[in-house]
Amino acid sequence: MSDHIVKAFDEELQTLKNMLARMGGLAEEELARAIDAISRRDGALADQVIASDAQVDALEREVEERAILVIARRQPMASDLREIMVAIRVSSDLERIGDFAKNIAKRTHAVSEDYPRRVMTGITRMGSLALEQLKDVLDAYVQHNEAKALEVWRKDEELDALYNSIFRELLTYMMEDPRTIGLCTHLLFAAKNIERIGDHCTNIAENVYYLVHGHPLTAERPKGDVTSITPMVTPEK
């Protein structure tokens, strides 16, 4: 799109975009390191992740302040207004993603030596899929690429399916050996956190669609998370 007559307006919008790019980078890194920390049970790395989340939080506040200033100063219209509204929403999604990553990192300390290896494989797989989703949706956002955003939006179903299978698996472990309940609950929360990160990626995807088209995406997203309606069944002896 061509430039504004008032150059300072362009600069203000560019600053917002740069801040969002930085936030996205930080959130990606935080998630990657959180998954790494919990799967290798690396407490020191987990602590770094926990500390780094403050940066993402601070950036979210700054994005909001700057966005409000731009609105007050420029009274943006049409695509400019959408750009600013979407920046506020995306920054809030990224802030939540950072929180979830931090929460995963925190659970590293609770994972003891004798955790079921296979479950951790599942968490790692979920983690890398979520990371890929986050990376793709951030690219789609920067490029205003609505097709790519929709791809992310649809692909979230896979993450949900993966979460379902981990959920069932962990239930089985807990029922077989009640001593693992504490550990498995932590892992269950970690998996749920990753699943939620996926949902925030779809929020961002929907915002990219809105940014490009000027009206919200109204279609129903394919959903694969059925754990909230899965009854707990005692395995047959």
Next chain:
Amino acid sequence: MDTKPTLITPANPAIMQARPVKVRARHVNVFYGDKHAINDLSIDIPDRAVSAFIGPSGCGKSTFLRCINRMNDTIPTARVEGAITVDEQDIYDRSLDVVQLRANIGMVFQKPNPFPKSIYENVAYGPRIHGLAATKADLEGIVEKSLRRAGLWDEVKDRLQSPGTGLSGGQQQRLCIARAIAVDPEVILMDEPCSALDPIATARIEELIDELKQNYCIVIVTHSMQQAARVSQLTAFFHLGNLVEAGDTDVIFTNPQDRRTQDYITGRFG
């Protein structure tokens, strides 16, 4: 005359669904000598609503506004082609009384232009020459009602005999609006009515426009996009003599369909 809108996008603005058409223009072309000022313009303007014309200087928005009450007739080199109707009545019909037309279609200008007479006379003049008041009491009633509608009564009721030109700019503009509505028009045309006013006086006029739209068809030309967004229900964007896009104001300012509209309202026009 074909009554289908030819240039309205999206095809059916919500405001046109909700209100009858008051002013209908079809294939209007305006020339000033050799200069082609308006090119094949068709639009429907709703009754009891505010329609805003926006666009860069020289885009034809004021020229078109002046076609609606035949103000262009006063310019010798001006030539208007096509059809404009108000309530389905052709306003360029040769048998039409232009003086009566201009009473039906009031106009408020950029610079407040009260007559060099008293506040009372400014408002009373129109109804008197159009024979709208039978008695002095009638006339006083019309003056008071018009000044009240224009939101000016409380400020001037104790000095109706003072000169209209002694009022502040914002008050003068409201006096001009009172003068326009005193002859009981159906359409009010406003050509940048707030551009000479401070923000407080502007807000008063905008509040007034908002009230007047209950009873009148109002068309406003404005250079302030924010004003168009604030006061109007229909917005038409003009560029180089063409009507580029007309539609619900809410849509034009959030999601315009034409690239030129988008560039203009976001401040990207060269």
